[in-house]
Amino acid sequence: DGGITQSPKYLFRKEGQNVTLSCEQNLNHDAMYWYRQDPGQGLRLIYYSQIVNDFQKGDIAEGYSVSREKKESFPLTVTSAQKNPTAFYLCASSIGSWYGYTFGSGTRLTVV
Amino acid sequence: SQQGEEDPQALSIQEGENATMNCSYKTSINNLQWYRQNSGRGLVHLILIRSNEREKHSGRLRVTLDTSKKSSSLLITASRAADTASYFCATEDQGGKLIFGQGTELSVKP
Numbered sequence: 533d534g535g536i537t538q539s540p541k542y543l544f545r546k547e548g549q550n551v552t553l554s555c556e557q558n559l560n561h562d563a564m565y566w567y568r569q570d571p572g573q574g575l576r577l578i579y580y581s582q583i584v585n586d587f588q589k590g591d592i593a594e595g596y597s598v599s600r601e602k603k604e605s606f607p608l609t610v611t612s613a614q615k616n617p618t619a620f621y622l623c624a625s626s627i628g629s630w631y632g633y634t635f636g637s638g639t640r641l642t643v644v
Numbered sequence: 645s646q647q648g649e650e651d652p653q654a655l656s657i658q659e660g661e662n663a664t665m666n667c668s669y670k671t672s673i674n675n676l677q678w679y680r681q682n683s684g685r686g687l688v689h690l691i692l693i694r695s696n697e698r699e700k701h702s703g704r705l706r707v708t709l710d711t712s713k714k715s716s717s718l719l720i721t722a723s724r725a726a727d728t729a730s731y732f733c734a735t736e737d738q739g740g741k742l743i744f745g746q747g748t749e750l751s752v753k754p
Contacts, residue, residue: 538686559737574732575687582740591739622686632677635686635743640725 538623538636544644553608553639555621555623569620580607618643649747658753665748667733674736676709676716681730707738725754
């Protein structure tokens with residue numbers, strides 16, 4: 533089945549650590565996106581990539597980094613510079629915004 | 645930056661009733677999309693309405709778009725307990741990225 537897979541489902545980070553969230557899709561979509569969702573809030577765009585080896589900052593990119601070495605993969609690293617990383621992270625892909633986005637099931641990151 | 649704003653923020657109804665959620669946006673759009681999110685899960689694309697369309701149906705869903713008022717509504721008819729979820733509208737910014745509203749939390753009581 534085609535889809536988009538995020539792992540892990542739950543992730544715990546200690547102060548000062550970098551952690552990487554995985555996002556893989558087998559939909560052959562060119563564009564991929566990372567959003568952050570805080571409790572009771574909408575989605576805020578962190579980074580997006582419309583083609584391999586290229587990506588752009590979204591509205592809240594500070595403290596995050598990404599790579600897009602393969603079409604299928606768009607990992608997000610939450611660095612120690614992100615002071616308030618506890619949130620629900622959602623990855624999405626699309627063939628074009630006219631066709632809607634396909635979302636993964638999310639990773640819940642908690643700072644311990 | 646928030647483009648769409650949903651109203652109401654929360655809605656509680658009985659099974660069998662209709663649920664209406666509204667979305668307002670600020671700039672001109674190519675299309676407007678509605679998504680559903682079950683608690684703790686990813687979003688699911690429900691329906692897309694183009695800027696030159698006024699109404700669109702999909703099963704028990706009916707979406708309207710009024711570009712003169714920069715607003716859209718999502719109607720769920722004959723609601724079921726399984727419709728309990730958060731519903732988000734999304735519009736495309738100039739860079740082709742979707743900007744999501746804050747969402748309406750719908751609770752359908754059996």
